[in-house]
Every structure is written in structure tokens, then in C-alpha cells.
Amino acid sequence: METTNGSSRTDFILLGFSDRPHLERIISVAVFIFYLVTLVGNTAIILVSYLDSQLHTPMYFFLSNLSAVDLCYTTSIIPQMLVNLWGPTKSITYAGCALQFFFALDLGATECLLLAVMAYDRYAAVCQPLHYMVIMHPGLCHRMVLISWLGGLGSALILCSLTLKLPRCGHRLVDNFFCEMPALVKMACVYSRVIEIAVLTLGVIFLLVPLSLILISYGVITQAVMRIKSASRWRKVLNTCGSHLTVVTLFYGTAIYMYMRPQKTKSQDEGKFLTLFYTIVTPSLNPLIYTLRNKEVKSALKRLLKLKTVQQS
Template sequence: MNTKNGSFMTDFILLGFSDRPQLEHIISGVAFIFYVVTLVGNTTIILVSYLDSQLHTPMYFFLSNLSFLDLCYATSIIPQMLVNLWGPTKSITYGGCALQFFFALDLGATECLLLAMMAYDRYAAVCQPLHYTVVMHPQLCQKMVLTSWLGGLGSSLITCSLTLKLPRCGHREVDNFVCEMPALLKMACVYSKVIEVVVYALGVIFLLVPLSLILISYAIITQTVSRIKSTARWRKVLNTCGSHLTVVTLFYGTIIYMYMKPQNSTSQDEGKFLTLFYTIVTPTLNPVIYTLRNKDVKNAVKRILYVEKWSAKS
């Protein structure tokens, strides 16, 4: 039997909740609203961090990259999802599916590393405040961000090339809203021990190792914060670190639960809702969390709006 027959260059069908059209109508409305909020929120953070000179610091340099990453991630998935939810057909081309799969893995792995870099930045700011500008100099920040992007790219190239080469024996139906790894692996008609090993190895490298470094950083930060006597500085540390910790909990918690537990222990509907959460909810919450908990961003927005208003009157 030719297992490769029909495995390449064919359109895929993204099933989603096609058996429950009313639920899909609700999901499409929610996804559209969240996507608009994602675009506005993350674009605002990028522009404010660029336009306000007081935010030209390592923390906001990393935050701008995180916002840009969330913009790319949401845009690579949600528009196609909405087309399929609103349109009569739910198909996606082989090339479109491959690109969607590639960017989802690339940007997801990049965010894992970037959040770890941001944790180190918080460690340097809290535990080494007198040497912070020396430790977190612009060249180091740029190298850290570049390492995150290149690391995500490398892991995505490896995983995508192995997954997309699996024979599917003519299977075209992806039982999810997007072309993501668990659903594509379930389409394969052969078992691949190589991919299983690679996935768990990359999971350790891009999930468990960065998360361990984040936890170590915050353990040291906690010890330092406990010795701070200034109430104002103590609150400021909690605000900036609290925002990052909230984002880390949402992102890592969902991804680890999705990718590191055995696939056969997760129901298909549960996997779909988890996919929806980290696809449409997490990119939306990141700018909201940082904006609501951060007075610097709020004040920067007010300054920019005041300058524009004053310029318009002049």
C-alpha cells in the first residue's frame, strides 16, 4: 500500500465545531471582537513605547517585541479562522495550512524564550538596580531578542519539516479550527517515534527550561522584595513583576497542558477550546494586563494624547 498517496499538496478541511453551527456563530463573534482588541491593544503598546522617550528602557523594548509577536500570531490564525467560520466552506490550502502551522510554532516558541528574557530583565532591575543600565545595555537586549526569534525559527523548521512529511493516506480533515500540531499528528496513518522524541525534546528546551529559569528568577526576586522597606518601590516592583507573572501563568499553563500531556488523555473538544484560548484570548490579555497594571504606560498614553491635542490647537 502506498502510504504517501494523497498526502501532499491537497486542501485540508478545518472541521472546528461544524457539527454545532450555532456554537460556531458565537465563537466567530467572540473571535472577531478579541482580534480587534488584540490589534488595538498591541499596536498601542508598540507605538507608545516608541514615541515616548521615557519608555525607551529594556523592559518596554521586550514588551514591544512581545506585542509585535502577539500581533503576528493572531494575524496568522484568526483571519483564516473567521473566513472558515463565516463562509460556506471550511477548506484551507496545503500551503496555507503549512504556513499557519509554521508561524504558530515559530511564534509560540519565540514567546517562550522571550518571556524568559523578560524575567531576567526583571531580576536585573530588582536585584541589581545600581548596575541595571550597565547589565541590560542595548546591545545585550538586542542579542537576547534576536536569540529568541532565531530559536523559535529553528524549532519550527525542525518540527514542521518532520510533521508535514508524515503520510496521511488521503486524510484531509483537521479536527480543529487551525492547523496545529496535535490535530495534524492525529491525521497521520503511521506512528513516528522520531517526532514524539523531537516534540518532547523541544518541549523541554522551549517550555520547561525557560519556565525553570523564570521560576528561579522570581524566587530570587521574592527574597529581594522581602527586604525592601520602601512601600512605594515595593508596590512598583509588584506591579511590573505581577504583570509579567500573570502573562507567564496564562501562556505557559495553557501550552504545557496542551503539548506536554499525552495526547490521548485530552478530549477533542477540550483540545479545541484550549486552542481557542491561547489563539484568541492570550494575545488579547497581554496588552490589557500590562496596561491596567502599569502606570508608566497609562501616563505615556496621556502625554502623547496631550501633545497631539496641543499641537492640533496650535
């Protein structure tokens, strides 16, 4: 049997949910709806944050970057997924699979770091309100965002180069609906201790460390909130921090369960549906969570819509 990477020039077969053909149409409709919500919601947040001068603050600068990550992440996965769900073939080219794999790692790690940066921003806003704009000056905000994007890029380059070099012995079947790391590692015909150590190390760096910083930030924020006597400011703090905490819980909960839990302890079907949740559902919920709980965003949307109506009349 061939043990070289000879299958690198052939297409892969994305099995997805082909073992449950009765669910494929239902899943495809749901995925299409969630994708539309993701496109409209995240694009709206980016445009509103850019066009409305009252939202030119660090919080909405970070939120715009988070929306951009979600847009790129879902777009790298969903179009190919819908083609496979609607068509008779389930194939993807090697280049397409490698790109999906790279962008999933890159953007996922970037989102981890961005959520930690946003937690620090909320800490500065709540605990250091008088010095907030001094602490979160534009230079620092841009550097933190740049580090987040470059950190995600670095982790993706490391894991992609290690994973794609694994010999697959001609295996072409990817037991998932897109080229994700656990499915690609499972295709290998050799055990790689290096991959296991790399995944664990980067999982600690990009999942556990940012999550620990987020929890520390919110621990300090909680102490500060308890001392707030103004009911209106207390509600405002809870609204902005509550939105971020909800997104953190959805994203980190599923990501840690998927990547930090031993692969042998969960079924493949369980992994597919969890992957479906954090790749399709969560990016569509993020803009809804931030707009429904945030009066500033809703007010900005109303101002822009009113301005557009006046200009047309």
C-alpha cells in the same frame, strides 16, 4: 490505500466547531472582538514604546517584541478562521496550512523565550538596581531578542519538516480550527517515534527550561522584595513583576497542558477550547494586563494623546 504524501497538493478541511453549528456564530463574534482588542492593544504598546522617550528601556523593548509576536501569531490564524466560521466552506490550501503550522510553532516558541528574557530583566531591575543599565545594555538586549526569534525559527523548521513529511494516506480532515501540530500528527496514518521524541525534547527546551529560569528569577526577586522597606518602590516592583507573572501563568499554563500532557488523556473538544484560549484570548489580555497594572504606560498614553490634541488645535 495510498501511503505517500499524495494529499500535499490538495486543500485541507478545518473541521473547527462544525459539529456545533449553533456555537459557530457566537464563537465568530467573540473571536472578532478579541482580535480587534489584540490589534489595538498590541499596536498601541508598540507605538507608545517607540514614540515616548521615557519608555526607551529594556523592559519596554522586550514588551514591544512580545506584542509583535502576539500580533503576528493571531493574524496568522484568525482571518482564515473567521472566513471558515462565516462561510459555507471550511477549507484551507496546503500552502496556507503549512504556513499556519510554521508560524504557530515559530511564534509560540519565540514567546516562550521572550518571557524568560523578560524575567531576567525583572531580576536585574529588582536585585541589581544600581547596575541595571550596565547589565541590561542595548547590545545584550538586542542579542537576547535575536536569540529568541532565531530559537523559535529553528524549532519551527525542525518540527514542520518532520510533521509535513508524515504520510497522510489521503486524509484531509484537520480536527481543529487551524493547522496545529497535534491535529496534523493525528492525521498521519503511521506512528512516528521521531516526532514524539522531537516534540518532547523541544517541549523541554522551549517550555520547561524557560519556565524553570522564570521561577528561579522570581524566587530571587521574592527574597529581594521582602527586604524592601520603601512602600512606593515595593508597590512598583509588584506592579511590573505582577503583570509579567500573570502573562507567564496564562501562557505557560495552557501551553504545557496542551503540549506536555499525553494526547490520549484529553478529549478533542477540550483541546479545541484550550487552543482557542491561548491563541485568541491570551494575546488580547497581554496588553490589557500590562497597561492596567502599569502607571508608566498609562502616563505615556496620556502624554501622547495630550500632545496630539495640542498639535491639532
